[in-house]
Amino acid sequence: MSEPVIDLSRPKITSSPHVAASENVTQIMLWVVAALAPAAIWAVWNLGIPAVIVFVACLTSCLGTEALWNYLAKRPQTLLDGSALVTGLLLAMTLPPRTPWWMAATGGILAIALAKMIFGGLGWNLFNPALVGRAMVTISWAGVLAIQKVPGGWFEGLSLPATGDLDAINGATRLALAAADRAASGGYAYDLQAQFQPLLVRNLSGCIGEVSGALLVLGGFVLIAKGIIDWRIPAGYIGTVAVLSGLFGVNGFLEEAAFNVLAGGVLLGAFFMATDYVTSPMTRTGRLIFAFGCGLINVVGRFFGPMPESTTFAILFMNGLVPLIDRSLRPRTFGWVSRDG
Numbered sequence: 001m002s003e004p005v006i007d008l009s010r011p012k013i014t015s016s017p018h019v020a021a022s023e024n025v026t027q028i029m030l031w032v033v034a035a036l037a038p039a040a041i042w043a044v045w046n047l048g049i050p051a052v053i054v055f056v057a058c059l060t061s062c063l064g065t066e067a068l069w070n071y072l073a074k075r076p077q078t079l080l081d082g083s084a085l086v087t088g089l090l091l092a093m094t095l096p097p098r099t100p101w102w103m104a105a106t107g108g109i110l111a112i113a114l115a116k117m118i119f120g121g122l123g124w125n126l127f128n129p130a131l132v133g134r135a136m137v138t139i140s141w142a143g144v145l146a147i148q149k150v151p152g153g154w155f156e157g158l159s160l161p162a163t164g165d166l167d168a169i170n171g172a173t174r175l176a177l178a179a180a181d182r183a184a185s186g187g188y189a190y191d192l193q194a195q196f197q198p199l200l201v202r203n204l205s206g207c208i209g210e211v212s213g214a215l216l217v218l219g220g221f222v223l224i225a226k227g228i229i230d231w232r233i234p235a236g237y238i239g240t241v242a243v244l245s246g247l248f249g250v251n252g253f254l255e256e257a258a259f260n261v262l263a264g265g266v267l268l269g270a271f272f273m274a275t276d277y278v279t280s281p282m283t284r285t286g287r288l289i290f291a292f293g294c295g296l297i298n299v300v301g302r303f304f305g306p307m308p309e310s311t312t313f314a315i316l317f318m319n320g321l322v323p324l325i326d327r328s329l330r331p332r333t334f335g336w337v338s339r340d341g
Contacts (some may be wrong), residue, residue, distance in 0.1 A: 023228075025122070029082025031228050035219035036089055036272065043093070043211040050097040051208050055089070057101040058133075061108030062088035069117045083122045087111055090130035093209030093268060094312070095137065103141055107133035127319045128279045131269075131312050138312065175206075175264045175308040192255045199262040209268040220271030229275040232287045237270040240295025248303045265311035266298065279319040286325045293318045 023031075044051045066084040070077050078084075091111055095104055111133030119125045198204075200214045209216070223229045242257035249256025261267070274280060274294050281290050294314045301310025 025081045025083070028228055029086050031223065031226055032086050032272065033082070033089060035222045036093070039209065039212055039215040039219060040089065040093065042215055043208045046202060046204065046211055047097040047208065053101050054095055054097060054099050054104045054208060055092045057104035058092035058108045059085065059088035061105040062091065062112050065109045065112040066117065069113060078121060081122060084112060087116070087129045090272060091133045094130065094134040094207055094265060096206070097208050103137055107137040110136045123278055125278055127316055128273050128276050131273055131316050135312050135316060175302065178259070178263070178308065192251055192259045196258060196262060207265065209265065213262045213267050216267040216271060220267070223271065229271070230284070230287055232284060233275045233280060233291045234270040236288050236291025237274055237295045238266065240292050241266050241299055244296065244299040248299060260299070260302065264309045269294070269311040269315055274315050279322060281322055281325045281329070283326070283329045283331065286329045289325055290318050290322065293321065
C-alpha cells in the first residue's frame with residue numbers, strides 16, 4: 001500500500017476559532033503611504049526642489065540599505081513589504097527641507113541598519129526606525145539643522161529674542177520662537193491665534209511634515225476609519241499635549257493647547273509614528289498609557305527642557321517602555337487556573 005501524499009502547499013484547516021486578517025503587511029504599508037501622500041505632495045509643491053532632494057535621499061538610502069543587508073545576509077528580499085518605503089517617507093518628513101542630501105541619506109542608513117535590520121527585521125525592532133534616524137541626525141548635526149531656513153518663511157520678519165539657557169534652538173520654527181520668548185520675557189512677541197491658519201494650511205517653517213496640519217489629520221482619520229491604527233494612541237497623545245500645554249502655557253488655555261498641538265511634530269508623531277504596530281503596546285489600556293506618556297514627555301520637553309521640539313525623543317522613550325507595559329498588562333490566558341504553592 002502506497003504512502004499517502006500530503007500537499008503542504010494547501011494546508012488543511014481543522015478546528016476553530018480562527019483569526020483572518022483582511023489586509024497583509026504590504027497593503028497596510030501602502031495605506032500609510034496613501035494617507036501621507038497628500039501632506040507630502042503639498043509640502044513638495046510649497047517647498048520645491050530642496051524637499052524633493054530630501055525625499056529622494058531618504059527613500060533611496062532606506063530601500064538600498066535594506067536590500068544590501070538582505071543580500072549580504074543571504075536572506076529573502078523584503079522590500080515588497082513596504083516597511084522601508086514608509087520609513088524613508090516618514091524620515092524625510094521629520095527633516096527640514098534644506099537638510100543636506102548626505103545627511104538625510106545617513107539618517108536613512110542608520111534608520112534601517114541600526115534600528116531595524118540589526119534586530120532581525122520587521123517585527124523585531126524595539127524603536128521606531130524613522131525616529132531613530134531622525135534622532136541620530138539631530139544629535140550629530142544639530143548646529144547644521146538649527147540654521148536651516150526656507151525662503152519666504154514667516155519667521156524672516158521676526159527678531160529672535162534672547163534664548164537664555166536654551167542651547168538647542170531651531171530658529172526656523174514657531175516652537176523655537178515661542179520657547180525663546182518665554183525664556184526671555186515670560187510671554188510671546190506675536191499673536192498665537194494668527195499662527196493657526198498657516199500651521200493648518202501652509203506652514204513654510206520647520207520640517208517638511210509640518211507644512212499642513214490639516215492634511216496630516218485627514219490622513220490620520222483615513223487610517224482610523226480603515227482600522228489600520230487604533231484611535232486611542234493619537235487621541236490620547238494629542239489630548240495630553242493639549243491639556244498639559246494649556247495648563248503650563250502663559251497665554252489662554254485654548255490658545256496654548258491649539259498652538260502646541262499644531263506646531264512641531266505632534267500630529268505627524270501621534271498619527272503615523274506612535275501608532276507603529278511593532279513599537280506600541282498590544283492592549284487597549286496599554287496604548288492609552290503609552291499615549292499619555294508620549295504626550296507628557298513631549299510637553300515637559302517643550303516647556304521645561306532645552307529642546308522645544310521633543311516629539312522624537314518622547315516617542316522613542318516610550319518605545320523603550322513598551323515591553324514593560326505589555327508585561328504589566330498581559331491578559332489572563334484562557335483556561336488558566338492559578339494555584340497556591
